[in-house]
Amino acid sequence: MSADSWRVTLPCTRAEAEAIDAADDLAIDAVLMTTEEVEDDVERWRLDAYMEDEPSDAMLAALRALVPSAAGTPAEVTALSPQDWVAMSQEGLEPIREGRFVVHTSAHPTAAPEGGRALLIDAGRAFGTGHHATTSGCLAMLDGLAGRSFRNVIDVGTGTGVLAFAAAHLWPDAAITATDIDPAAVDVTRENAAANQVDGVELIVADGALNDAITARAPYDLVIANILAGPLVSMAPELAAIADANARILLAGLLETQREAVVAAFAACGVTLDTLDRRGDWTILRLTAGADRFVPQSPPDPKGRDGWALDI
Template sequence: MSGNWKVTLPCTRAEAEAIDAGDGPALDPMPTLVTTEEVLDDAEQWRLDAYFDREPDAAAIAAIAALAPATAARPTVERLPDEDWVTMSQAGLAPLHVGRFFVHTGDAAVPKGAHGLHIAAGRAFGTGHHETTSGCLAALDGMAQAGRRFDRVIDIGTGTGLLAFAASHLWPDAAIVATDIDAVAIDVTRENATANGVDGLHLIVADGTLDDAVTAAAPYDLVIANILAGPLVSMAPELAAIAAPGATILLAGLLEVQRDAVEAAYTACGCTPLTTDRRNDWSVLTLRAGAERFVPAGPFDPKGRDGWALDI
């Protein structure tokens, strides 16, 4: 039966973090997985919702249940009304104030002195509420507060465009490229850019840097990638190759337990880790590219991109 369906079951925070890190089922089509903290600061009281665009069969339900082995509860399955469940899942999120940015999904009064960014609940994730995205906003704001200036910026895996918009506000004269592997995300970014009065972004549908338009605009003096640990490691040579000598590289979407592997991948490409912003179990990394532009030893290998996620 067609339509929107949801499978729900309790999970733990550890299980939720594993899911957020890309440890999902091998299903086709892949459902959208959303984890929610049910009770504040209670590691045992989380919830997993899996959204399907068709009625899930027994094998799909079992695959979702396997993501939360700690629970004895049976998954609940329900058909949703013919409405936009992504919008519903994001609607009502409290506004987020990070540095000089005030991010909101609906009508909200922007505090005096803050820069409002309206990211409508909709077809792509990336409202700034996850630790990885709020950490990137804080890092970008901190760079500007410290007097850093950038002329060429790229946001890899832009999602809703939020980080690209923030960079555009902080460095209005910079040439900014925003990419995503998902064409829908680029459409959403374009819509959000119009809604926020952001002009001049170069939007590209691309798998990492594997597009001539991405490399033609290189080198970049600020490279942003808020995705997942697997793709970050896979793309280390690519991101290092498009970075200008001494460029700043901002990485997020990784758990603290994955930080060593991510840092090692970039260190091998001549980058130097500078700072780590630990936010609960997530980490936001700032690195500096090598003094000379990195030249990869061979062609890029897209292996490892499984589990690519939109901006969270």
């Protein structure tokens, strides 16, 4: 029987796994899943890559580049019998519960908590199943803001749309915008919105917050950006510029070692830190914009983002 799909398995470290989980676009045509093999052992993790075609030498090289610690270890390549390879990739993803929300995959359906919302988010082409500490931490931060009123919310770097959907549940009368630089992520968000019967979320393919459609809808009184530390530092002026006076700003995708650089970049734009949530090596920030709307001294320049890949 011919293989319907393929799996490549390589060992990795926790640091490598977290870097893979946090990356917005790895340009690899496969579903990537990382798993802790030995509890609390930072060296004993595993990368599984699921794909529809037999992996080429180029694919194997690209996967190896993600896990340098596996140098010298043969990749385990497995031909899978005909079945749903995306479902296989998420078999180990148990539901995640954060306040009013439970996020689950098709393989693990679950009911919503009383007064809350269950969100179906399958692993696939976009980051953000709710299982990474940055996404679950943002859900907890949003849940903590439930007693406040917001009228205009934007989720920059939406991935699967899970944070935008959570905002739509908490503030059903608010205008919700979800953006991503990756058109595939916006397509995934659209599919997930339909699967979760979420209506009214405006979807925009955009690089950062300089898109005309985004600025036309500003100012936002809640800004969410779960991306990476480098982009957050580079984008601080443009994110602050679309925020309303006294707006709340949630930032994630940064390691604790990168927190000071991110906080300083936003402080330079009049945005102050309210609170933070440490989850392992990752930190989620909640900040407040200044009493007056921030106006950059010069227009933000997207060309200044060349340092996004730097480990700050």
